[in-house]
Amino acid sequence: MLTLHTAELLVPGAGSAALPGGAVLVDGDLIARVGPYAELAAEFPHARVRRWPGVLTPGLLVRGADVLLERTYYPDDPYEVTELGADPITGAEALADLKLTESRWGNSARRATQKLLARGVVAVAGRLTIPVVRTAVVRSGLTLLPPVAAVSSDLPSLDPFAGRDTAEQAFFGILEPGAPARFAVFTAPDAEALLAQGATTCVATVITGRLLHRRR
Numbered sequence: 001m002l003t004l005h006t007a008e009l010l011v012p013g014a015g016s017a018a019l020p021g022g023a024v025l026v027d028g029d030l031i032a033r034v035g036p037y038a039e040l041a042a043e044f045p046h047a048r049v050r051r052w053p054g055v056l057t058p059g060l061l062v063r064g065a066d067v068l069l070e071r072t073y074y075p076d077d078p079y080e081v082t083e084l085g086a087d088p089i090t091g092a093e094a095l096a097d098l099k100l101t102e103s104r105w106g107n108s109a110r111r112a113t114q115k116l117l118a119r120g121v122v123a124v125a126g127r128l129t130i131p132v133v134r135t136a137v138v139r140s141g142l143t144l145l146p147p148v149a150a151v152s153s154d155l156p157s158l159d160p161f162a163g164r165d166t167a168e169q170a171f172f173g174i175l176e177p178g179a180p181a182r183f184a185v186f187t188a189p190d191a192e193a194l195l196a197q198g199a200t201t202c203v204a205t206v207i208t209g210r211l212l213h214r215r216r
Contacts, residue, residue, distance in 0.1 A: 030209070060121045063126065
């Protein structure tokens with residue numbers, strides 16, 4: 001089935017001109033067309049239409065997946081927050097006190113991947129050594145990449161914009177015909193405002209054509 005995703009502003013990728021009222025036509029797990037919504041809607045009148053507020057961009061990349069997923073524990077809400085609190089737990093001593101099993105690491109990673117999807121993330125980079133954590137990432141739909149060269153501003157964070165000078169630095173890929181249908185939509189009016197407002201403004205995340213996150 002063809003699906004036409006449109007937003008108030010489309011930013012196809014880093015260095016690409018923004019397109020007001022732009023749209024992405026998805027066919028299966030690939031992008032079929034990119035262009036003005038009015039033109040694509042007229043050419044493909046039977047496509048399902050999803051209208052989103054704000055700006056539609058490529059999905060985002062998070063670095064330091066090993067730190068975020070294998071050296072950070074995300075308490076289970078509501079079952080653990082009374083005892084552990086709601087904030088992620090880091091530090092070798094604090095993690096050792098939790099006596100985490102492989103199963104708990106896997107459950108923590110699944111909670112973390114949901115937080116990432118809710119921030120428009122479609123790919124993570126890092127070397128994962130705990131099998132259940134790696135499985136959680138793969139099953140979530142996120143693309144797992146090898147570690148990438150770090151820069152001085154790189155600090156492991158669930159927010160892909162942390163430490164970035166522009167929002168485009170967090171983009172993963174470009175929205176063009178034939179590319180995998182991986183993108184996100186944010187309520188910010190443009191990419192500049194997106195950097196200031198952060199990834200929690202995400203309203204939708206699409207990976208391989210599937211809507212894996214939608215803000216309720």
